[in-house]
Amino acid sequence: MSATSTALEFALRPSTTPVAQVRREEILASPGFGNHFTDHMATATWTADAGWHDDAVVPYAPLTLDPAAAVLHYAQEIFEGLKAYRHGDGSVWAFRPEANAARLARSARRLALPELPEAAFLASVEQLVRADEAWVPTGGESSLYLRPFMIATEAFLGVRPAREVRYLVIASPAGSYFSGGLKPVSIWLSEDYTRAAPGGTGAAKCGGNYAASLLPQQEAVAQGCDQVCFLDAAEHRWVEELGGMNLYFVHDDGSIVTPALSGSILEGITRSSILQLAADAGRKVEERRIGIDEWREGVQSGRITEVFACGTAAVVTPVGRLVSREGELVHGGGEIGEVTQSIRTALLDLQYGRAEDTHGWMRRLV
Numbered sequence: 133m134s135a136t137s138t139a140l141e142f143a144l145r146p147s148t149t150p151v152a153q154v155r156r157e158e159i160l161a162s163p164g165f166g167n168h169f170t171d172h173m174a175t176a177t178w179t180a181d182a183g184w185h186d187d188a189v190v191p192y193a194p195l196t197l198d199p200a201a202a203v204l205h206y207a208q209e210i211f212e213g214l215k216a217y218r219h220g221d222g223s224v225w226a227f228r229p230e231a232n233a234a235r236l237a238r239s240a241r242r243l244a245l246p247e248l249p250e251a252a253f254l255a256s257v258e259q260l261v262r263a264d265e266a267w268v269p270t271g272g273e274s275s276l277y278l279r280p281f282m283i284a285t286e287a288f289l290g291v292r293p294a295r296e297v298r299y300l301v302i303a304s305p306a307g308s309y310f311s312g313g314l315k316p317v318s319i320w321l322s323e324d325y326t327r328a329a330p331g332g333t334g335a336a337k338c339g340g341n342y343a344a345s346l347l348p349q350q351e352a353v354a355q356g357c358d359q360v361c362f363l364d365a366a367e368h369r370w371v372e373e374l375g376g377m378n379l380y381f382v383h384d385d386g387s388i389v390t391p392a393l394s395g396s397i398l399e400g401i402t403r404s405s406i407l408q409l410a411a412d413a414g415r416k417v418e419e420r421r422i423g424i425d426e427w428r429e430g431v432q433s434g435r436i437t438e439v440f441a442c443g444t445a446a447v448v449t450p451v452g453r454l455v456s457r458e459g460e461l462v463h464g465g466g467e468i469g470e471v472t473q474s475i476r477t478a479l480l481d482l483q484y485g486r487a488e489d490t491h492g493w494m495r496r497l498v
């Protein structure tokens with residue numbers, strides 16, 4: 133499906149009822165994750181006849197949807213997640229937003245949604261962050277989390293790709309994803325459920341994948357764990373990823389290994405950035421299949437010295453325990469490992485403008 137050739141500009145139609153400064157500052161002092169939203173949102177509409185149009189940054193408000201809208205019945209929906217970071221000089225930057233634009237386009241193809249041109253994606257993010265610049269937190273590891281998404285809005289109950297679609301971006305000030313801050317997380321190994329199957333939608337960022345992860349995630353919480361880890365659907369043997377993060381294994385020779393993209397793993401932008409940053413630091417990096425037995429034996433023998441999870445929301449978070457029906461396997465001494473820490477620092481230094489951007493990954497928004 134093609135888009136119109138007219139450039140989308142997302143011109144601002146400012147809110148006349150923005151959140152009061154005092155209240156905004158209260159929120160920014162302790163934002164948590166995903167709790168509060170800014171004064172505006174970006175929006176554009178696509179129809180099969182007219183392509184993309186009606187682009188603007190408008191006041192944040194509830195949507196009016198026909199109850200027959202396809203997204204409500206057949207989950208034709210995709211989304212992205214990226215952050216805007218405030219640098220020491222007050223400027224605001226995004227990290228590799230072109231990669232999010234490309235992944236949204238790949239997700240769109242898989243979900244039979246229209247592709248949004250990269251320039252339009254970048255304009256939507258830039259215009260929204262400019263409008264809501266006052267919502268970009270300062271200090272610590274805080275940021276403005278951006279959530280672009282696309283939904284099938286056509287009112288039609290037949291099962292086919294919708295001919296009317298809406299794209300939106302909302303923004304939410306963010307502190308740490310995990311309420312405990314940076315401490316090792318525990319992982320429950322899901323042996324009864326899988327997240328994605330060969331030929332399915334695992335490599336796309338679509339809402340259905342997350343709906344499917346909620347019950348196993350609930351099981352993880354019932355087992356006293358923070359996150360759930362999924363194995364491959366065919367053999368129940370190969371480590372894939374967590375519900376919303378990719379995984380890395382640090383070996384005793386200093387090398388790092390992450391599960392190879394299988395078609396059912398989401399290609400994390402943090403994951404691929406770490407492959408590059410670790411290689412830049414002279415570390416051996418590998419993408420290959422990792423069996424659950426290798427994980428267990430590696431931790432027991434000391435060959436695997438650290439395990440960490442990574443993603444936009446969670447940044448780099450150490451894994452402290454793997455729990456399954458076989459019992460519990462403790463990793464490290466309840467502290468972040470040395471390699472995990474150095475990778476975490478390298479990534480954050482880049483995102484917050486404290487390190488030189490040798491790959492041209494940062495894009496200035498404000």
Ligand code: PLP
Binds near residue numbers: 377399443
């Ligand atoms: N895997 C899943 C299932 C995710 O939802 C995410 C989060 O976006 C990731 C991995 C990490 O991707 P990224 O680093 O692009 O945020």
Ligand code: COI
Binds near residue numbers: 212377445
């Ligand atoms: C992200 O890291 O952006 C995610 O999407 C993870 C989760 C909040 C869905």
